[in-house]
Amino acid sequence: AYDIGLHGTVYQVNKWDPKQFDWTKKLADADYVGPTCQYCHMRGGHHNVQRFGTVYTSMGMSMADRGAPIWKEKRDRWTSVCDDCHSPRFARENLQALDEAVKDAGLKYRETFKVAEDLIKDGV
Numbered sequence: 001a002y003d004i005g006l007h008g009t010v011y012q013v014n015k016w017d018p019k020q021f022d023w024t025k026k027l028a029d030a031d032y033v034g035p036t037c038q039y040c041h042m043r044g045g046h047h048n049v050q051r052f053g054t055v056y057t058s059m060g061m062s063m064a065d066r067g068a069p070i071w072k073e074k075r076d077r078w079t080s081v082c083d084d085c086h087s088p089r090f091a092r093e094n095l096q097a098l099d100e101a102v103k104d105a106g107l108k109y110r111e112t113f114k115v116a117e118d119l120i121k122d123g124v
Contacts, residue, residue, distance in 0.1 A: 002037060010034035040081050 002008040011034055014020035020033040027038055028045075041049040075095060082091030 007034050011036060035085070043081055 003012065011021075014033050021036075022030065022032075025031075027042070030039075032039065037049075079088065079091035079095055082094070086094075
């Protein structure tokens with residue numbers, strides 16, 4: 001998702017330009033033209049990249065109620081990263097759009113497995 005989004009495109013176009021991405025600087029001192037994976041997911045030197053994820057989708061939680069109180073702290077932390085460059089409203093609206101995209105992708109994923117399961121049952 002990063003590579004085909006705006007941030008990833010900016011990175012791919014500019015990553016070799018030392019004026020745009022000076023890799024000699026520590027991440028905390030960097031002034032990049034756009035965020036890298038590390039900028040958002042390893043904030044403050046944390047090495048747990050899921051700390052700044054929205055939910056633990058790798059643990060089968062992609063259909064979780066992302067508005068549930070259990071996720072509030074995680075989502076607030078996530079939007080605080082976006083607030084470095086964007087307005088809080090922009091971050092919240094994009095998080096909501098991401099939620100909808102994850103739900104849609106989860107449904108399509110399950111539909112795909114159902115089709116494959118049916119084909120196997122039919123001997124295909």
